[in-house]
Structures are given as structure tokens and as C-alpha cells.
Amino acid sequence: MSLTAHIPSHRKPRRSAAKSALRAGVAGGVLSTIAVAGAAAPANAAEPVTETTLQMPTLSATQVAAATEQAAADIQQQAQQDAAAQDAAKAAKKAKAEAVHKAEAKKKAEAAAKAKAAAEAKAKAAAAERASRSATRTTLKAVSVxxxxxxxxxxxxxxxxxxxxxxxxxxxxxxxxxxxxxxxxxxxxxxxxxxxxxxxxxxxxxxxxxxxxxxxxxxxxxxxxxxxxxxxxxxxxxxxxxxxxxxxxxxxxxxxxxxxxxxxxxxx
The missing domain is CATH 3.90.1720.10 (endopeptidase domain like (from Nostoc punctiforme))
Known part of the structure; x- marks a missing residue:
């Protein structure tokens, strides 16, 4: 047996012919694509390219602050209006309740006054009738037959x-x-x-x-x-x-x- 029979070789293994052919084909295809693109470029370069750009308005810091302040003022005004409307509704409800109470009190007072007046009139009529009878009785008793x-x-x-x-x-x-x-x-x-x-x-x-x-x-x-x-x-x-x-x-x-x-x- 040779002394070098078990020493591994430091040479790179040869690539197979199939892999070499595949790589060569891919490279050729890429080069062909580049060549076609290069040939077409001059023709396409003659056509102008139109681009549309939408420009957004640029707001300054002062404008942003003013808009924010206006929005806050609008919110505050709306809140004040809502509060005023609620206060007005409460006041109207309270006024209505007071008016109803006053009307009922007035009605009761009028009824009591009428009842009192009727009782007084009845008492006066009864007193007048008694006085009349008494006067008649006294007068007639004083007259002798x-x-x-x-x-x-x-x-x-x-x-x-x-x-x-x-x-x-x-x-x-x-x-x-x-x-x-x-x-x-x-x-x-x-x-x-x-x-x-x-x-x-x-x-x-x-x-x-x-x-x-x-x-x-x-x-x-x-x-x-x-x-x-x-x-x-x-x-x-x-x-x-x-x-x-x-x-x-x-x-x-x-x-x-x-x-x-x-x-x-x-x-x-």
C-alpha cells in the first residue's frame, strides 16, 4: 500500500458538466435581457413622461393655533348655549309649578271667601228674622185688646x-x-x-x-x-x-x- 493512499486530497472537486451548462444558460439569458433593454431605451427616451403632483396646503403654526382656538371657542359657546337652554327649561318648569300652586291657592281662597260670605249672609238673615219677630211680638204684646x-x-x-x-x-x-x-x-x-x-x-x-x-x-x-x-x-x-x-x-x-x-x- 502506498504511504499517501489515506491522505485526503486538497483539490476542489470538479463541477459536473450539467451544472456548468445550467449556469451558462442562466447567465446568457440575463445578458440577452440586458441587451434588449439597452436597445429599447433610446426609443422610449424620446417619449416625454408627464407626472401629476398634488400639493397639500401648508399651515403655519399661527394658523394651526388660531384654528384650534376657534374650535375651542365654538365648543365653549355650544356648551354655554346648552347650559342656558337647560336653565331656561328648569326656570319655565318652576314658573309653571308656581303658577299652578298660586291658581289652586287662589281658587281655595275664593271658595273659602264665598262660603264665609254665604254663612255671614245666612246668619244676618236669621238675626234679622229673629229681630223682626221679636219686634212684632213686643209691639203686639204692648197693644192691649x-x-x-x-x-x-x-x-x-x-x-x-x-x-x-x-x-x-x-x-x-x-x-x-x-x-x-x-x-x-x-x-x-x-x-x-x-x-x-x-x-x-x-x-x-x-x-x-x-x-x-x-x-x-x-x-x-x-x-x-x-x-x-x-x-x-x-x-x-x-x-x-x-x-x-x-x-x-x-x-x-x-x-x-x-x-x-x-x-x-x-x-x-
């Missing part, structure tokens, strides 16, 4: 009904200060010891029938037919009678012409 008009029992009956002028009329009332028509007549005769029927129908036939042109004090006057009369009173002389007339007037004195009776009876 002359002996030519009534004497004895008749005078006592006249005195009794006169003393109750101004008393109230109450349906079914028999005294001592409230009467209906027949209750007053019955009490007047009872004061002299004479008992009469309780109701006007019976009282209209309790004595002797007399004409209205021949009346004497103490006679019982009646309205309606005898036996079915609906109202009675006492003749007191001088063309006057006293009776419990109705709830609005109570016990009063009237002339015969006020309400002409139908007939009369004499018990005494």
Missing part, C-alpha cells in the same frame, strides 16, 4: 195667642214655643178650660157656625170646608187674626184680606 173688642174668656184667648207671636211653626207642635195651627188654637182654648179636638177638621165644627161679617174676638176661623178644614186661626178683632201660619213665618198676625177664611165657628 180694648174691652169693646174682647172681654172675659175671649180676651184671655186673644191674650194667649198674642203672647206667642213670633214662635216657630212646627208640624205637630203643641208648645210651649213651637206650634202648628190647630195646636195653637187648642192650647188657647185650653188656657180657659175648654177642650177642643186636636186637628183643624174637628175644630172647624166644634162650635156654632157664624158668618164672616159677624165675627167676634176668640172665634175660630177655618180654611176649607167645615169638617174637612186644612187650616185654623183665632180672630182677635179689628179685622185681624193670629195663627201658626207656616214654617217660614211662624206665629203671625194678618188682616183677613191677607188670606180670606172660608168660615168661622163660635165656641164661647
Amino acid at each position: 180694648s174691652s169693646s173688642q174682647a172681654t172675659g174668656s175671649a180676651a184671655a184667648i186673644v191674650s194667649f195667642v198674642t203672647s206667642h207671636l213670633g214662635d216657630a211653626y212646627v208640624m205637630g207642635g203643641t208648645g210651649s214655643n213651637s206650634w202648628d195651627c190647630s195646636g195653637l188654637v187648642q192650647a188657647a182654648y185650653k188656657s180657659i178650660g175648654v177642650d177642643l179636638p186636636r186637628v183643624s177638621q174637628g175644630q172647624s165644627t166644634a162650635g156654632t157656625q157664624v158668618s164672616l161679617g159677624n165675627l167676634q174676638p176668640g172665634d175660630i176661623l177655618y180654611w176649607g170646608s167645615a169638617g174637612s178644614a186644612y187650616h185654623v186661626a183665632i180672630y182677635v178683632g179689628g179685622g185681624q187674626f193670629i195663627g201658626a201660619q207656616n214654617p217660614s213665618s211662624g206665629v203671625v198676625e194678618h188682616p183677613l184680606s191677607y188670606d180670606q177664611p172660608t168660615g168661622a165657628v163660635r165656641v164661647l
Whole structure:
């Protein structure tokens, strides 16, 4: 065996013929492309190339600051307008609520004033009516019945009904200060010891029938037919009678012409 048989060789290995041919072909193709481009360049160089350039406006620092300041002012103004609108809406709502409250208070005050005025008017009317009855009663009590008009029992009956002028009329009332028509007549005769029927129908036939042109004090006057009369009173002389007339007037004195009776009876 040779001494150099196991020493590796420092020579580069030869490239294969195939790889060399491939590389040569690539290089040739590149050179051909360059050659074609070089030939075409003069022809294309004759054609002018037009380029369009869009130039953006250039803003200075002052302009940018002014624009920023204007935008801030616009925002602030809008905020102020919005705040003013909200304040106006709140004020309008508050004003409306106050107006409603005032209207309700005024309505209540007017109603209270009307109620007070009505109560005062009613009280005055009642006081005037009481005063009128009292005055009438006092005046009539002061007037004595002359002996030519009534004497004895008749005078006592006249005195009794006169003393109750101004008393109230109450349906079914028999005294001592409230009467209906027949209750007053019955009490007047009872004061002299004479008992009469309780109701006007019976009282209209309790004595002797007399004409209205021949009346004497103490006679019982009646309205309606005898036996079915609906109202009675006492003749007191001088063309006057006293009776419990109705709830609005109570016990009063009237002339015969006020309400002409139908007939009369004499018990005494």
C-alpha cells in the first residue's frame, strides 16, 4: 500500500458538466435581457413622461393655533348655549309649578271667601228674622185688646195667642214655643178650660157656625170646608187674626184680606 493512499486530497472537486451548462444558460439569458433593454431605451427616451403632483396646503403654526382656538371657542359657546337652554327649561318648569300652586291657592281662597260670605249672609238673615219677630211680638204684646173688642174668656184667648207671636211653626207642635195651627188654637182654648179636638177638621165644627161679617174676638176661623178644614186661626178683632201660619213665618198676625177664611165657628 502506498504511504499517501489515506491522505485526503486538497483539490476542489470538479463541477459536473450539467451544472456548468445550467449556469451558462442562466447567465446568457440575463445578458440577452440586458441587451434588449439597452436597445429599447433610446426609443422610449424620446417619449416625454408627464407626472401629476398634488400639493397639500401648508399651515403655519399661527394658523394651526388660531384654528384650534376657534374650535375651542365654538365648543365653549355650544356648551354655554346648552347650559342656558337647560336653565331656561328648569326656570319655565318652576314658573309653571308656581303658577299652578298660586291658581289652586287662589281658587281655595275664593271658595273659602264665598262660603264665609254665604254663612255671614245666612246668619244676618236669621238675626234679622229673629229681630223682626221679636219686634212684632213686643209691639203686639204692648197693644192691649180694648174691652169693646174682647172681654172675659175671649180676651184671655186673644191674650194667649198674642203672647206667642213670633214662635216657630212646627208640624205637630203643641208648645210651649213651637206650634202648628190647630195646636195653637187648642192650647188657647185650653188656657180657659175648654177642650177642643186636636186637628183643624174637628175644630172647624166644634162650635156654632157664624158668618164672616159677624165675627167676634176668640172665634175660630177655618180654611176649607167645615169638617174637612186644612187650616185654623183665632180672630182677635179689628179685622185681624193670629195663627201658626207656616214654617217660614211662624206665629203671625194678618188682616183677613191677607188670606180670606172660608168660615168661622163660635165656641164661647
